[in-house]
Amino acid sequence: MTDAEHGLDKAIRAIKIGVDVSEQEALDRELDRFMKWLKPMLAVDTAETKQVLVSHGVVNVLREDCARQGGLAELQEAAPDFAGGFYLVPPIIE
Amino acid sequence: MELRKISIRQAAETVNSGEVTAEGLIEKTLESCSILNEGLNIFTQIAGIDALEQAKAIDRKIEKGEKLPLAGVPVTVKDDLCYGVLPTGFGSPAFKEFFSPYTATAVERLMDAGAIVVGKTNLDDMSMGSTTASSPDGPTINPWDPERTAGSAGAAAVATGICMLALESDSGGALRQGASHCGVIGLRPTAGQVSRYGLNTFCSSFGQVGVTAISGENVITALEVIAGFDERDASTAVCKERAAGAGTAVDTEGLRIGYPAAAFDHLEPGLREVFEQAREQYSAAGFECIDLELPLLPEALQAYYVISLAESSSNHSRFDGIRFGAVEEAGDLEELYSKSRGSILGREARRRSIFGTHLLSQGSYDLYYRQALRVWNLVRREFAAALGQCDLLMLPAAKTLPGRAAAEADFLDAWTEDLFCAPVSLTGLPSLCLPAGQAGKFPVGLQLIGRPFSEGIMAAVCDRMIREIELFPYGIS
Numbered sequence: 001m002t003d004a005e006h007g008l009d010k011a012i013r014a015i016k017i018g019v020d021v022s023e024q025e026a027l028d029r030e031l032d033r034f035m036k037w038l039k040p041m042l043a044v045d046t047a048e049t050k051q052v053l054v055s056h057g058v059v060n061v062l063r064e065d066c067a068r069q070g071g072l073a074e075l076q077e078a079a080p081d082f083a084g085g086f087y088l089v090p091p092i093i094e
Numbered sequence: 095m096e097l098r099k100i101s102i103r104q105a106a107e108t109v110n111s112g113e114v115t116a117e118g119l120i121e122k123t124l125e126s127c128s129i130l131n132e133g134l135n136i137f138t139q140i141a142g143i144d145a146l147e148q149a150k151a152i153d154r155k156i157e158k159g160e161k162l163p164l165a166g167v168p169v170t171v172k173d174d175l176c177y178g179v180l181p182t183g184f185g186s187p188a189f190k191e192f193f194s195p196y197t198a199t200a201v202e203r204l205m206d207a208g209a210i211v212v213g214k215t216n217l218d219d220m221s222m223g224s225t226t227a228s229s230p231d232g233p234t235i236n237p238w239d240p241e242r243t244a245g246s247a248g249a250a251a252v253a254t255g256i257c258m259l260a261l262e263s264d265s266g267g268a269l270r271q272g273a274s275h276c277g278v279i280g281l282r283p284t285a286g287q288v289s290r291y292g293l294n295t296f297c298s299s300f301g302q303v304g305v306t307a308i309s310g311e312n313v314i315t316a317l318e319v320i321a322g323f324d325e326r327d328a329s330t331a332v333c334k335e336r337a338a339g340a341g342t343a344v345d346t347e348g349l350r351i352g353y354p355a356a357a358f359d360h361l362e363p364g365l366r367e368v369f370e371q372a373r374e375q376y377s378a379a380g381f382e383c384i385d386l387e388l389p390l391l392p393e394a395l396q397a398y399y400v401i402s403l404a405e406s407s408s409n410h411s412r413f414d415g416i417r418f419g420a421v422e423e424a425g426d427l428e429e430l431y432s433k434s435r436g437s438i439l440g441r442e443a444r445r446r447s448i449f450g451t452h453l454l455s456q457g458s459y460d461l462y463y464r465q466a467l468r469v470w471n472l473v474r475r476e477f478a479a480a481l482g483q484c485d486l487l488m489l490p491a492a493k494t495l496p497g498r499a500a501a502e503a504d505f506l507d508a509w510t511e512d513l514f515c516a517p518v519s520l521t522g523l524p525s526l527c528l529p530a531g532q533a534g535k536f537p538v539g540l541q542l543i544g545r546p547f548s549e550g551i552m553a554a555v556c557d558r559m560i561r562e563i564e565l566f567p568y569g570i571s
Contacts, residue, residue: 007452007455007457007458008448008452010452010455011448011449011451011452011455012448012451014451014455015407015411015435015447015448015451016414016428016431016432016435017432017435017436017439017444017447017448018432018433018435018436018437019436019444019448023441023444027445027448030445030449030505030506031448031449031452033506034399034449034506037396037506038396038399038400038462040392040393040396041393041396041397041400041462041465041466041469042461042462042465044390044393044465044468044469044472046465046468046469046471046472049468049469049471049472050468050471051464051467051468051470051471052467052468052470052471052474053299053467054299054522055285055299055300055470055474055519055520055521055522056284056285056286056329056332056522056546
């Protein structure tokens, strides 16, 4: 089994895509060609180069915090009922 | 009213003034859509009654005194953009009947401005490709030659004059190569100019929404409508810090255009001459054409494929028959995933997803993926340095003439067609494709690449050169 075949088999199992035998054989050959085609990119000297993850500058787009008065009573509005200092939960049915 | 002979603004004015009704305009457009679709396979869906209802609604608004910038303008929408009114197929048979619960921001903005969606256009398998050759519905035929593919269905729609505007997507060059092969104008805007909310892109880093039309003025009119911050797409935050759109009117006198002569060696025989002639024409028109180099184009293309395939592996994992897509009958969960994914994704999407998974696996990740991220950085720097020497860069859009519709291209040959477009996608820079000349009977397009948010300059140069070269009208009758 070549490196490409081994890698392909692993990739197909990992991504869980159904392919028949003839397609898998074709993909074996294609993956081998593809990996060879990438060789010039590996030869580029990037020793002093950082990785990037975006094509353009990105700024924080989180909405501005909007503060308001709250309180324990408001927070507990959505909470389960409580009694005697404990929240009441449904009984466990065995 | 012949749509190819007037601008979008003029068409909207005739509708706004009541000279023509939107309903009348769309009725005629829909007739042309049906007739031309039989031969060219442009549409996955023609809007029919829905488009007429939209048109009537626009007419009612105008009767009440509203003026809309795109009143009654017929547009097509590529079928990877969600549109709640028609099924959104993503280029997969599994989504033929899928109605998106929401509409993409760009489509919504066009409609709010009065444009009418007349249909959804054909695309490659899960939008993976630049030819429509892998579409489950078969390729869109080039209006210039029935034996060839169009590149993009939206470009074919604009070239035939059945619509004024096509809303499209572009990752590695589908929009730009389509414009090149059909002899129309295609704009891939600056990354972040246009919201991608509602776009099903296979690679999040490079997929953009763009427009195709018959002139630079028309693409800019559309860009002004669809550009701008959208809180549902974080990448549009760049528009928070500056006004979105094309900017103010520009003077094109004395602009310097960078010409990377060595890059043109990669072209199919016979095409180089078209660009040499284009260079002479641009010089004669008063532009200063300067020589420069972009030596990393081939490696940039390889980096694009490593990153985009890795992202497609991740993005397509949600199409598993449970979260999205039709579920197949199976004996257990593993088999269910495998069978469902196998049927949702076509041959090309399966290939890219599997290769992408391989690239992300142990052993490949450090060697290939990380290296691709570093090459991406170098490519960005290379283009920035080139644009430090000139105002615009000139590159071809396609390596070859459009492919034969009946022939199945080798996958690697098809991928290397993106040699001139994919590297630009890595930079996030705007790119406008316009006709450069002809090779035989085929139009050949060139890309003008500018600095971020320089779409207005590129469009002004485009319209000036169209007048100077007198290549138009390029539409097909």
